[in-house]
Amino acid sequence: MSTKSAARPGGRSARVQQAVHEAVRGLDGELARERLTVPLIAERAGVTPSTIYRRWGCLRELLADVAAQRLQPEAPLAQTGSLAGDLFAWTQEYMEEMTSTPGRQVLADVLGSTHQERRTRCWQWQRDQLSLLLERAASRGEAPLPGVEQLLDGVMAPLIYRLSYAPHTLDEARLRHWIRQTLDEAVAAPSAARGET
Amino acid sequence: MSTKSAARPGGRSARVQQAVHEAVRGLDGELARERLTVPLIAERAGVTPSTIYRRWGCLRELLADVAAQRLQPEAPLAQTGSLAGDLFAWTQEYMEEMTSTPGRQVLADVLGSTHQERRTRCWQWQRDQLSLLLERAASRGEAPLPGVEQLLDGVMAPLIYRLSYAPHTLDEARLRHWIRQTLDEAVAAPSAARGET
DNA sequence: CTGCTAAGGCAAATATTTTGCGTTTGAGGC
DNA sequence: GCCTCAAACGCAAAATATTTGCCTTAGCAG
Structure with a gap:
């Protein structure tokens, strides 16, 4: 569709998309956010502005597209030996990354997109990551486990x-507290009680 | 400061601000979001575009400013006789309002603002509302109560x-579940145990 | 190799945002 | 009430950004 990752993988479309994304990431680091414009990005990417406008519609959507990719998990998830440990490792890294100014910008960009679908996809990724952690815990024999929804x-x-x-209210202690509390709940009320996935 | 509500209350500034806000609210309901432009709003408000640009900077910030006011609580909060009931009444109305397409737009507009301060202010309002509900519950003698942070x-x-x-995953049952669970936790672990406000 | 379509380039036409400068408004001192 | 002053606005020109029509290119399919 419109902003889909690659209409024709390996073709010109894919090359343009990559060049534009790279230009955005590059420029984003070099100059203040309000100076980032479509014509500027186009020049750096070696395409004309109209190409960008036709594919992404506007700067906002382009930024959301780039930001969404950054939210996609690439690191293979630490294996600490316990669900609590894995959860903490992952969320802590997430927190660290997103409390930085550029990190918050990424979040804001995604939220700024008009397309609900894009945000839902990000949510789905998070959900998948959590599912994976739960599966691992299950295969290690940990029980009782919370459901994905609980997490x-x-x-x-x-x-x-x-x-x-309120990013200034975040710290590791809170993170630990939420994790412990959620896992404790699972002990008190086995997840099978609610029809979670 | 820049987008402050009223530099000179009652003066021209205030009149312009009100006219512009009204124009935004009016036009927002009449045409598609992508057709909303600063010149259009300016015309409807009876001011020149440059006035808007100088005061708000860009459309995005103006929309965030207007949206933030909509998030501000105006209804005086129902009094159902119990914390659980008050909480449900309030959050349910909130949910109802924000799951609608225009409601989600309001949320997105606020998140779209560059100024963290604006978002923090919205959060503070929510916090204040919850505090009020807790105070009322306390004065009714309800105990044990959760802390504001728990809520x-x-x-x-x-x-x-x-x-x-993931707005499609929301429903009243979940809301009730969160409320019940949070209140139950307060029973299990008295709020005084953690140093909450 | 040839035809076909999606996507891109180019440039003109529009629309927007920015800016300089003069004017108005309203607060405060007298 | 009158005067002064600075903030905020209006206006219009200039600078930018966005949209659009038309033509060209690239790459898939036969």
Whole structure:
């Protein structure tokens, strides 16, 4: 579709997309955000502005597209030997990255997109990561385990909520608190009780 | 400062601000979001575009300014007789309002602002509302009560998180679940145990 | 190799944002 | 009430950004 990653993999489309994304990432680091313009990006990427406008619509959507890719997990997830440890390692890194000024910008860019679909995709990635951690824990024989939804609501939600609205209130202690609390709940009320995925 | 509500209350500044805000609210309902432009708003408000640019900087910030006011609580909060009931009444109305397309737009507009300060202010309002509900519960003699932070993390966070990323997963049952769970936690671990405000 | 279509280039036409400068407004001193 | 002063606005020109029509190119399919 419109802003899909690659209409024809390996073709010109893909090359243009990559050049533009790279130009954005490059320029974003070099100059203040308000100086970032489509014509500027186009020049750096070696394309004409109209190409960008036709594919992405506007600067906002282009930035959201680039930012969304940055939210995509690439690191293979640490294996600490326990669900609590894995969770902490992952969310802590996430927090670290997103409390930085550029990190918050990434979050804001994604939220700034008009397309709900894009945000939902990011959410899905987070969900998948958590599922993976749960699977690993299950295969290690850990029990009882919380459901994915419990982890989303109990750990990710407070984290993202505070990142967006009150980043200065975040610290590792809170993170640990949310994780411990969510895991404790799972002990008190086995996850099978609610029909989670 | 720059986008402050009223530099000179009652003066021309205030009149212009009101006219512009009204123009935004009016036009926002009449045409598609992508057709909303500064010159259009200026015309409707009876001012010149440059006035808007000088005061708000850009469309994005103007929209954020208007949206932030909509997030400000105006309804005096229902009094149902119990903390659980008050919480549900308030959050349910909030959810109802924000799951609508225009409501989500309001949230997105606020998140789209460059000024962290604006978002923090919105968060502070939510915090104040919750504090008020807690005070009332306390004066009714309800105990044990959760802390404000518990309510923020346990109820508001999942609500806002899902509103932003996965609004289709929201429903009243979840809301009730979060509220019940958070209140139950307060029973299990008295709030005084953690040094919350 | 040939035809076909999606995507890109180019440049003209529009629309927007920015800026300099003169004018108005309203607060405060007298 | 009158005067002074600075902030905020209006206006219009200049600078930028965005949109659009038309033509060219690239790459897939037969």
